[in-house]
Amino acid sequence: MRLTAFTDFGLRVLMRLAGAPARSFTTDEMAKEFDVSRNHLAKVVQDLAKAGYIQTRRGAGGGFRLAMAPDAITLGSVVRALELRQALVECFRGDGGSCTLTPHCRLKFRLAAAREAFLAELDATTLAECTYPNTPTQEWTPNAA
Numbered sequence: 001m002r003l004t005a006f007t008d009f010g011l012r013v014l015m016r017l018a019g020a021p022a023r024s025f026t027t028d029e030m031a032k033e034f035d036v037s038r039n040h041l042a043k044v045v046q047d048l049a050k051a052g053y054i055q056t057r058r059g060a061g062g063g064f065r066l067a068m069a070p071d072a073i074t075l076g077s078v079v080r081a082l083e084l085r086q087a088l089v090e091c092f093r094g095d096g097g098s099c100t101l102t103p104h105c106r107l108k109f110r111l112a113a114a115r116e117a118f119l120a121e122l123d124a125t126t127l128a129e130c131t132y133p134n135t136p137t138q139e140w141t142p143n144a145a
Helices: 005-019 027-034 038-050 075-082 108-123
Strands: 054-057 063-066
Touching (some): 005 027, 005 038, 005 054, 005 063, 027 038, 038 054, 038 063, 038 075
Antiparallel strands (some): 054 063
């Protein structure tokens, strides 16, 4: 399995937020820290907020922070949310793709099972277990300033 850069950045953002749950980050700040495009990271942050993993605040003193405790977020749920637009293979697309082997394919079932095993492994890991930096996780409190 290969995750998109989009999902990779999303996981990095969440791991970083889990490592400092008492503070908010800005997109500029985190893009510089990770040495990634600010515009690309802004899209990631927007999707994480839509999925309910982070809360954002605009304006002076704004930024983003976790919306729930790190131990309540599994990596599998994040990957599912962020990889939603990406089919593992063409025949998994909503329109079924245009593979000529589809009517007789015996691979699709095995690929689906492998994907589910991959996600099941990620479901067994919480964000709290993957904080960055690797320091003891601070107590998470909703709406902490």
